[in-house]
Amino acid sequence: MDSLDELLHQAERAHGHLCAGQILGVRMAILGCRRLGIEDPRGKDRKRLVTFVEIDRCATDAIGTVTGCRLGKRVLKFRDWGKMAATFVDLASGRAIRICARESSKVLAKEMYPQMEDKNQQQMLAYREMSDSDLFTEQWVRVTIGPSELPGYKGERVVCSLCGEGINFNRFVRRQEKTFCLSCAFPEDRYYQPIP
Structure with a gap:
């Protein structure tokens, strides 16, 4: 997998700008892949990963950039729950992990950079530096994906x-x-x- 800086650059190009949500999305996707042991989600491991996103904001574009998961490939699933969260599913092992951004990370960003008045700039700097445990909660979950939800499914038209x-x-x-x-x-x- 590319470095954090390279992935942030790719996410910025794909989304049109870099913001705190993009940084959260990139870090969330890196963490999800790492926890599942998926080293190359856009390359050799591309057929293993399905990602469920719970928000239609900047982070979702970043997650797609890192994982290679896209709606058109039927491996990015959107659930409109309004949460800065995503679940990463390894089809090969059946394991899945749900990662959610902590609300407390915003307060921590302000504490880390009190001299900065711009909230987005505070968060952008802090979200690059915070530990995964300061940024996210992690929960191993079970996700059942039926055959009709998988890529390549040829159903009745x-x-x-x-x-x-x-x-x-x-x-x-x-x-x-x-x-x-x-x-x-x-x-x-x-x-x-x-x-x-």
């Missing part, structure tokens, strides 16, 4: 009886011998509403 759009990976509902996409089956849960 069907067409929605109402909107006519194609649906992949069993993301449909059957009612009264008709097939509906989740958007048509549960219109109240749509993230969009059609304009007539």
